[in-house]
Structures are given as C-alpha cells and as structure tokens.
Amino acid sequence: MDAHDLFKKLSVGTKFDMKRFRTDAQRFQFAKRPKERETVKVKIEKEDDDCLEPTKRLKLEDANEKQIEIRDTEETINALTLISGITVPQDGSKIKIKKQKKAMTEQKIMQLEQEKINQTRNQNRISVVGRHAPPPIESFSQLSTVHNVAQDLIQNLKTCGYEQPTPIQMQAIPIMLQNRQLLACAPTGSGKTAAFLLPIIHHLGGPQKKGFRAVVVCPTRELAKQTYRECVRLSEGRDFRIHIISKINQALTKYGPNSSQKYDILITTPNRLVFLLNQEPPAISLSNVEWLIVDEADKLFEDGVRGFRDQLDQISLACTNSNLRRAMFSATNTPAVTKWCRHNLKGLINVTVGQRNAATELVEQELLFVGNERGKLVAFRNIIQKGMSPPVLVFVQSKERAQELFNELIYDGINVDVIHADRTQTQRDNVVRCFREGKIWVLICTELMGRGIDFKGVNLVINYDFPPSAISYIHRIGRTGRAGHKGKALTFFTQEDTANLRSIAAIMRESGCEVPEYMLAMKKHSKKEKRKMEREAPKRDSISTIPTYEKQRREKQKKRREGSNRAKESQTVESNGDRIKENTGNKSESLTNIKKKKTSRIGQQIKKAGTRVGGSFSKTLKTNQKSISTKKVKQLKTTIKSAKKRTNINDENK
Numbered sequence: 246m247d248a249h250d251l252f253k254k255l256s257v258g259t260k261f262d263m264k265r266f267r268t269d270a271q272r273f274q275f276a277k278r279p280k281e282r283e284t285v286k287v288k289i290e291k292e293d294d295d296c297l298e299p300t301k302r303l304k305l306e307d308a309n310e311k312q313i314e315i316r317d318t319e320e321t322i323n324a325l326t327l328i329s330g331i332t333v334p335q336d337g338s339k340i341k342i343k344k345q346k347k348a349m350t351e352q353k354i355m356q357l358e359q360e361k362i363n364q365t366r367n368q369n370r371i372s373v374v375g376r377h378a379p380p381p382i383e384s385f386s387q388l389s390t391v392h393n394v395a396q397d398l399i400q401n402l403k404t405c406g407y408e409q410p411t412p413i414q415m416q417a418i419p420i421m422l423q424n425r426q427l428l429a430c431a432p433t434g435s436g437k438t439a440a441f442l443l444p445i446i447h448h449l450g451g452p453q454k455k456g457f458r459a460v461v462v463c464p465t466r467e468l469a470k471q472t473y474r475e476c477v478r479l480s481e482g483r484d485f486r487i488h489i490i491s492k493i494n495q496a497l498t499k500y501g502p503n504s505s506q507k508y509d510i511l512i513t514t515p516n517r518l519v520f521l522l523n524q525e526p527p528a529i530s531l532s533n534v535e536w537l538i539v540d541e542a543d544k545l546f547e548d549g550v551r552g553f554r555d556q557l558d559q560i561s562l563a564c565t566n567s568n569l570r571r572a573m574f575s576a577t578n579t580p581a582v583t584k585w586c587r588h589n590l591k592g593l594i595n596v597t598v599g600q601r602n603a604a605t606e607l608v609e610q611e612l613l614f615v616g617n618e619r620g621k622l623v624a625f626r627n628i629i630q631k632g633m634s635p636p637v638l639v640f641v642q643s644k645e646r647a648q649e650l651f652n653e654l655i656y657d658g659i660n661v662d663v664i665h666a667d668r669t670q671t672q673r674d675n676v677v678r679c680f681r682e683g684k685i686w687v688l689i690c691t692e693l694m695g696r697g698i699d700f701k702g703v704n705l706v707i708n709y710d711f712p713p714s715a716i717s718y719i720h721r722i723g724r725t726g727r728a729g730h731k732g733k734a735l736t737f738f739t740q741e742d743t744a745n746l747r748s749i750a751a752i753m754r755e756s757g758c759e760v761p762e763y764m765l766a767m768k769k770h771s772k773k774e775k776r777k778m779e780r781e782a783p784k785r786d787s788i789s790t791i792p793t794y795e796k797q798r799r800e801k802q803k804k805r806r807e808g809s810n811r812a813k814e815s816q817t818v819e820s821n822g823d824r825i826k827e828n829t830g831n832k833s834e835s836l837t838n839i840k841k842k843k844t845s846r847i848g849q850q851i852k853k854a855g856t857r858v859g860g861s862f863s864k865t866l867k868t869n870q871k872s873i874s875t876k877k878v879k880q881l882k883t884t885i886k887s888a889k890k891r892t893n894i895n896d897e898n899k
C-alpha cells in the first residue's frame with residue numbers, strides 16, 4: 246500500500262481548508278529512513294478554495310508546478326505525518342496501525358465533531374464560556390432526538406410559529422435541559438422568553454401539588470403578563486397551573502401554607518413576591534422551587550430605587566430547594582451581573598449571542614438634531630405629515646412629559662394614547678391591548694415599556710427624549726426589529742443631550758449604522774457622570790405648542806383672572822357680608838329700634854316710677870342689660886341717676 250492509498254484511507258471524509266492544505270501539502274512529507282526524505286508532489290486543482298476533499302481532487306501526477314512525487318521504494322513507509330499531525334507507525338505493522346487508526350479515528354471524530362459545533366456557533370455568533378457546554382441544537386427536532394423532549398412541546402413550538410430555533414434558543418435550551426445554570430445575553434427580540442420557558446416546562450413535566458416549582462421574575466407587570474401568555478402557549482396540553490400575582494390582596498390568602506399547593510409556575514415582579522414573603526407568616530413558600538429565572542437580569546440587579554437587587558436577594562434566599570438552578574437572561578449585561586453569577590451559580594455557563602450590549606442589527610437607526618424642545622414637536626409633526634406607518638412607540642423621560650405630549654398630540658387627529666406608572670393597572674392593560682389590536686397607532690410611554698415588551702410589528706420607535714444611557718437606548722429601540730423583522734428607530738437630540746451622544750453613537754456604529762465621526766470623537770464621560778445622567782433626567786421645557794413666553798403670559802393672565810375672581814368673590818362675600826351685615830345691621834337697626842322703644846319705655850317707666858328705689862331698676866337694668874348695648878346702658882344709668890336725683894328732690898320737697 247503506497248503512501249497515497251494510505252493517505253486516502255486515513256483521511257476519508259476529512260475536509261481540509263484549501264489554503265491550509267496547499268501549504269501543508271508542500272509539507273506533506275514522508276519520513277523515510279532518517280537518511281532519506283522524499284517529497285510528495287501534488288497537483289492542486291483550482292476549484293474550491295474553501296475546502297478540499299483530498300480523495301477526490303488530490304491527483305498525483307507529473308505536473309510542472311508544485312508537484313509532490315512519490316518514488317517507489319522497497320522499504321515500507323517509515324512514518325507518515327498527516328496534516329493534522331497524526332502519525333502512523335514506521336514498521337507498517339498492521340495491528341499497530343489498526344489500533345492507532347482506531348484511536349486516531351476516535352480522536353479524529355471528536356475533533357471533527359468539535360469543529361462542527363464551533364462552526365455552528367460561529368455561524369450564529371454564539372459564544373460560550375464554561376466547562377462541558379452541550380452542543381447547540383440546529384433544529385427543534387433535535388430536542389426530541391438528542392434531549393428527549395416530548396413531541397407535544399415541539400408541536401407547541403410549531404403552533405407558536407417557531408419553525409427554527411433562534412441562536413439563543415439553539416444554545417440556551419440544551420444547557421438548561423442539562424440542568425446547568427446559565428447567564429444568557431442575546432439581542433432584543435431574539436426569543437429569550439421561549440429559550441427559558443421550554444426547558445422549565447420540560448423539567449416540570451406536568452402539574453403537581455408541591456407548590457411553585459418554577460419562578461420567573463420580571464421587572465414590570467406588563468412583561469410578567471406577556472411572559473405568562475407565552476408560558477401558557479408553550480405548555481399547551483400540560484395543564485400546568487401558571488400564576489401571576491395580579492391582585493395582591495387575593496394572593497395573601499391564595500398561596501399560603503394551608504392552601505391546596507396546586508400551582509406550578511409563578512411569573513411575577515419582584516416587589517409583589519417579596520411583599521408576600523415578608524408577611525408574618527410568609528404568604529407564599531418557595532421551598533420547592535427548582536428553577537428561578539431572572540428576566541432582564543441587569544435591570545433587576547440595579548441597586549437603588551430603580552433596581553430590585555435587595556428583592557432579588559430575598560427571593561433567592563427563600564428558594565431553599567437543594568436542587569435549585571438559576572438562569573439569568575437579558576439583552577444587556579453588566580460586569581456586576583456577570584461577577585455575581587460567577588460567584589453564586591455553580592457550574593455556570595455564560596452564553597452571549599453577537600456583541601455584548603449591542604443593539605439588534607435589524608433596526609435602522611437615525612439621530613436627528615432638533616435644536617430645542619419646540620423643535621422636537623415640529624419634527625414630530627413633520628414625521629406625521631410626511632406619513633408614518635403605525636404602530637409607533639414614542640419614548641419620553643417622565644410621566645409628566647408623557648402626559649404633556651399626549652395633550653399636544655390628541656388634537657393632531659392621530660390615534661394616540663399614553664402609558665406610564667401613574668395610570669391605573671386597568672388603564673395600562675387597556676392601552677396595551679388597544680395598541681396590540683391596532684386601535685392605537687401611537688403609544689407614548691416612559692422607560693416602563695422600555696424593556697422586554699413584545700409588540701408585534703412595531704415599525705418605528707421615536708426617542709422623543711434622549712435615552713438616559715446606552716443600555717436604555719438598546720432596550721428602547723429593541724421594541725422594534727423583533728423576531729427577525731426589520732424596524733426603524735429615530736432619536737431626537739438637542740444641545741442638552743450631547744453628554745450622552747457619544748456612547749449612543751458608538752452603539753449605532755457597532756450595529757452597522759452610519760454616524761458622523763464628530764460624535765464618536767466627543768468627550769467620553771466617567772462612569773460616575775454616566776450614573777448621574779441615568780439618575781437625573783435633564784430639565785426640559787414643557788412640551789407645548791404654545792411658546793414659553795406666550796405660556797407665561799397666559800399663566801399671568803390666568804393668575805390675574807384668578808386673582809380678580811377671588812376679589813370678586815371676596816367682594817361678593819363682602820357684599821354678602823355687607824348684606825348680611827346690612828341685614829344684620831337692619832336687624833340690628835331694627836333691634837336698635839326695638840331697644841330704643843324698650844329703652845324709652847323703661848326710661849318712661851323710670852320717669853314715672855321716679856319714686857321707686859334704684860334696686861329694682863338695677864334688676865330691671867340687669868335683666869335688660871344683657872339685651873341692650875352698653876351705650877344704652879350708660880344712657881340708662883344716667884337716666885336712672887337723674888331719676889334718683891329727682892326722686893330725692895321730691896322726697897326732700899315732701
């Protein structure tokens with residue numbers, strides 16, 4: 246058997262990189278006896294530069310260029326060094342060759358399999374950090390052939406319209422099916438929800454009476470409801486009892502230790518779950534929880550009022566099951582989350598699809614300088630006049646501004662509505678439903694809707710107010726360009742927004758958008774400054790068509806009006822008062838008249854009774870004193886005195 250035959254046999258099915266092969270081919274050497282070296286000349290056909298099937302295209306023949314010639318020699322081959330460095334024993338002993346070949350084949354097969362896994366991951370931009378990570382699936386059918394997932398679940402995926410797994414599903418599902426703990430970062434709209442729900446449903450199997458065995462924590466109620474609906478779809482036919490804590494009062498008695506424990510999966514916001522845990526005794530038990538999923542993990546890991554870090558720690562502590570596994574998902578990740586996971590999740594596998602903290606490439610992004618606040622309204626109305634294809638999401642930085650913009654646009658004849666934390670849950674649910682049903686074309690929202698919310702077919706996201714951070718920007722524009730569909734994002738900016746412009750321009754550039762060089766050359770802000778910008782939204786003029794000066798004039802006018810109204814009211818009151826007084830006066834006059842008459846009568850009495858002694862008078866006086874004003878009393882007293890004098894005089898005269 247000559248070298249070529251041996252080569253053919255040993256490298257059957259091996260795909261060689263043409264370029265590598267060509268170079269290696271020149272190194273394709275037979276090591277003869279130490280003193281002899283033969284070179285093998287091979288004619289390489291210029292067909293397929295990417296890879297070469299050696300047995301098909303490698304022809305040993307005389308050729309002018311780069312030939313490798315095998316000289317016949319009596320000696321058997323001493324040692325054959327193949328391209329991948331595999332050696333074949335020198336003495337040609339068949340037994341050794343067979344063993345070596347078998348070992349080599351197994352090693353070769355493993356290498357080939359690994360190469361295939363790497364190729365699949367590279368093609369889908371999946372990067373995996375962690376030991377013994379299982380291979381990605383390339384189709385949902387592999388879930389049953391490789392991971393024994395029941396057909397009903399695979400059918401549910403098809404019923405949902407999921408024909409092919411998305412990259413994050415290709416890798417995250419096998420990892421969780423192998424009960425491994427996971428930190429997953431994948432672009433917005435790439436199917437992370439199904440990626441964590443399907444393995445849970447598979448592991449739980451069917452309904453049991455052990456209380457909650459899986460908990461999914463989301464940052465907002467809207468996202469919890471959306472995840473709940475996805476869970477119901479994917480577990481169709483399994484009769485799981487899936488709960489979300491919608492009415493906290495009902496929940497206080499529903500899940501306690503004395504309840505039926507007939508529930509399996511809980512999907513909730515951290516605050517509501519912690520509220521139940523903090524009851525005395527706790528109104529819910531997580532002791533049987535086998536899977537704790539944290540969606541939008543970086544958001545939930547944030548500290549401070551905007552974050553849920555403390556609640557997350559409380560929830561983790563309440564999950565006392567020794568088999569507890571945790572998985573964190575988000576489109577953006579922070580070093581804090583990665584560090585925490587590395588320290589706390591045993592056997593962690595970290596999966597990232599695409600660039601970490603990158604915007605989805607399905608969104609055409611544009612920055613628009615609009616001068617000032619009024620310029621935003623003008624730019625927005627221009628967009629409406631030019632025509633836009635609803636549904637459109639408009640992000641502003643606060644609920645007050647959301648209401649202001651709504652008050653402005655309501656008169657523009659477009660189906661617009663607003664959603665923010667100050668609206669009741671019923672109002673929020675109705676707005677979301679109407680937006681999903683196409684009854685509302687433009688939905689004005691705050692960061693509340695910035696994460697995770699999956700509105701089918703949002704064509705345009707407008708950042709009316711500049712996002713507070715690059716991460717906020719990624720999630721906001723991620724409301725469009727989902728499930729493989731394209732979308733568009735337009736971001737207004739004014740002079741006040743240049744602080745954060747550079748980081749967002751960098752995100753745009755990374756996802757393939759054209760940005761002016763000056764933006765990337767702008768001053769880079771420190772983490773401290775960035776955190777400050779995230780916490781404190783810039784002060785902005787209120788959103789109103791009326792110019793500020795006009796608004797101020799109207800305010801003053803309004804105040805004047807109010808003032809005059811108050812004056813009138815007070816006049817009215819006064820006049821009323823006067824009238825009352827008058828009336829009172831009249832009354833008092835009338836009273837006075839009465840008193841006068843009375844007084845005069847008394848005076849007459851006194852005159853008549855000049856003889857009586859003052860005492861009775863004083864009584865009379867006293868009884869009447871209360872009802873007669875002091876002045877009158879004084880008059881009376883003088884009258885009495887004079888009467889007394891007269892009496893005395895009369896007595897003396899007697």
Ligand SMILES: Nc1ncnc2c1ncn2[C@@H]1O[C@H](COP(=O)(O)OP(=O)(O)OP(=O)(O)O)[C@@H](O)[C@H]1O
Binds near residue numbers: 438727728
């Ligand atoms: N394999 C799939 N094939 C087609 N569509 C899918 C697939 N998986 C999920 N989807 C759809 O893609 C959309 C986005 O899914 P999902 O909300 O889970 O994305 P996400 O990665 O969680 O996004 P975000 O980061 O914004 O939360 C949904 O409408 C979902 O129904």
